[in-house]
Structure formats: C-alpha cells, structure tokens
Amino acid sequence: MEAKIDYYEVLGVAHDADARTIKRAFLKKARTLHPDVNKAPDAEEKFKQVNEAYSVLSDEQRRANYDRFGDPDGPGGFGGAGVDMSDIFGGFGMDDILSSFFNGGAAGGGRAARTAGRDMGITLRITLEEAAAGCSKTVAYDRLAPCEDCHGTGAAEGGEVTTCSRCHGTGRIVTVQRTILGQMQTQMECPACHGMGHVIDHPCETCDGQGRTPNHETVKIEVPAGIHSGQTLKVAGYGEAGVRGDRSGDLVVRIEVADSERFQRQGDDLFCVEDVSALEAMCGCTVEVNGVLEGERVTVEVPTGTQHGAHIEAKGHGMPRQGTKARGSLFVVVNVVVPTDLTEGELADLREMAEARGERVGASEHEGEHGLGGIFGRHPGRAASAKTHRERGRNEK
Secondary structure (H helix, E strand, C coil): CCCCCCHHHHHCCCCCCCHHHHHHHHHHHHHHHCCCCCCCCCHHHHHHHHHHHHHHHCCHHHHHHHHHHCCCCCHHHCCCCCCECCEEECCCCHHHHHHHHHCCCCCCCCCCCCCCCCCEEEEEEECHHHHHHCEEEEEEEEEEEECCCCCCCCECCCCCEEECCCCCCCCEEEEEEEECCEEEEEEEECCCCCCCCEEECCECCCCCCCCEEEEEEEEEEEECCCCCCCCEEEECCCCCCCHHHCCCCCEEEEEEECCCCCCEEECCEEEEEEEEEHHHHHHCEEEEEECCCCCCEEEEEECCCCCCCCEEEECCCCCECCCCCCECCEEEEEEEECCCCCCHHHHHHHHHHHHHCCCCCCCCCCCCCCHHHHHHCCCHHHHHHHHHHHHHHHHHC
C-alpha cells in the first residue's frame, strides 16, 4: 500500500534530515496539535498525521523502506525490521507517553509533582525451544527517554537551575482563609515552578525543560534457559525517564512461551507422542525421538507388551530447571498404530498365532462372510480348536 502523505512534508524536514532534527520537528509540531492543548476541530487529525510521520521516520528500517519503496513496511507490506515489536501492557501506549510529556508529568491536586520515572512493561513472546535453550531478544518500544540535547537536565546551554523563590523548593504553596468556623488552610501546586520546587532560567527548547522526550527505543533482553510463561525480567533504568535527571523507572518484561506442536509442558517435564506399530509394541523396540534442544536425539526403550498410551520416561531430557544444570524428564507417550498394509501371508501367520492363543480373528477378504470360517478364520477346524481352547481355559478357572 502506497503512502498517502509525504511524511517529510508533514514534519517540515528535508529528506536527508538526521534523527535529532526529525525529533525536534515532531515535538515542535506535536506541542501545538496534541488534543490536550489544542481543541481545534482538525487538531486531532493533524496530530495523528504528525505522530504517524514520526513513527516512520524515527525508525531506521521503516524509514529506509519508505524512502526506497514508498511504504514503511517494505515491498508487499513486509517490514523485516529484525526486532520483536512487543506489545505494551499496563497502559503505556504512545498516547499515554505523549500525554505525560505534554502535561509535564506533574501530579497536580495540591501534591508535589511526580518527578521519578514510572516502570514500564512489555510482553515478549518466545517459542518453547527458545525457552529451553535460553536466548537473546531485541525488543522495540516507545518511552520518555532522557533528552539528548540537554542530557536530561532540562536546561539549555548556559541555563541555570535554581530553587523556586515562591515555594522555597517545596513545590507547594499554602494559603490561609478566615471563615466563621476559623482559619481554613489549603495547599496547592506552586504556579511558578509547577510543583517541581526549582526553576530554569533558560529551558531546553527540545524537551521544554523536562529533561526527557518521547523516543523509540530498542533493548536487548537476555532470557534464561528454563523460563516459564508469566515470569518477568527486569531491565533497570529502561522505563520512563525521570524529570530533569530524576530516577528512571525500570522496564519489566513479561515472558509468554508459545504452545509447541511437538511437546506439552508440565512444570519442567515434557510430553511428546510417538507412533509405535502394534507389532513393535508387542515385541518391544527402540525408538529415537527429537529432544527439545537443537540437534538433541533421545533414545527410549519400548518394553515388550507396551500398551497404547503408556508413558516411557527419559530422565534429564525435559526442560532445564532455571538457574541449575538439572533438567526435568521427557515422557514419550506411546501411540500404538495397527498396520494396514500386511500381506496375505503375514495375515495368515498372525491368524494362526491368534487362533493358537484362542483369540478372536476375522475372515480374510477373500473368504465368505458366513459359517465358522467367516467368523473365526481361514479353517473351521482351527476355529473349533480355538473354541475348545477358550472353553478349557474357563473350566480351569
């Protein structure tokens, strides 16, 4: 699908603009168009265009696709950026990030402004095989990151940060009113410093003195072997950046292990189904199955007389126990399959053996459907012998 708008024109930048220029242009336009600050009827639609343009031009791969093919997702609509575009959970979409930025992150309501960054969360989906071996994954997400122009201080070059003279650094001012019930004291956010407790004489134009700006980030996640769905990993300092150099929050990565077509996981144990012919189950055999780790082959012995659904345990071939060298077990579930391509000679031998054991056997497809031969086998004499054998067994009991 071809792009309907010129993203460079939307942001008002040249086609060879660098990343910093693109970000500055985006923030400048977004400040005047964001729905929190602009109530014009067309402001929201224009802001969506600006946001869309920035989301493309701030991503190296999508920008390259757009420049080359006219589509940020590449030819045919396939991007291939090489990173996992993980889902944000916990209410940290781009709209929330921009709202926090344009509102300055202040707490309001008479409380001191919140300057520390919040924790953020993303979900990372991996395969069972990746969970077994451990893996490194690069995830992409959006956050308020330290401003590159002022290095997170909020002050432009030559600017100074001083204690607010009105609230004396508390971020709050107290007013006292006389009423018929006595004096009533109220507390509100300091209008001079907006609850920050300090002011900047020359704030940074890029971040408007916050010391942080919306940014498209990538971070490498090390996933340990044996991890379970629902477990979380923490990347310190990669959540929302604090205001004017205050503490950043953490990035909390929730792991989701996808279901496997080959294995079913229960704790650290794995279960897989292996087909075994009826003859192999009767006589016993050795089977070799693929393990959960790459290139791993597991040999199991199927005992004589194994029944359908039997579980054969291969210790030490299940999932790694996280943080140790131990592993759970691999259970091979036997699926007994009856052969359907036996020759007449093979069938004759099996019938003879079955009749000698007093088993109930059917007729060959070349024999009649009536009479003892059609019910018990190829030879009425053998069928009668089998019947006598079964009756003798019952009398002995």
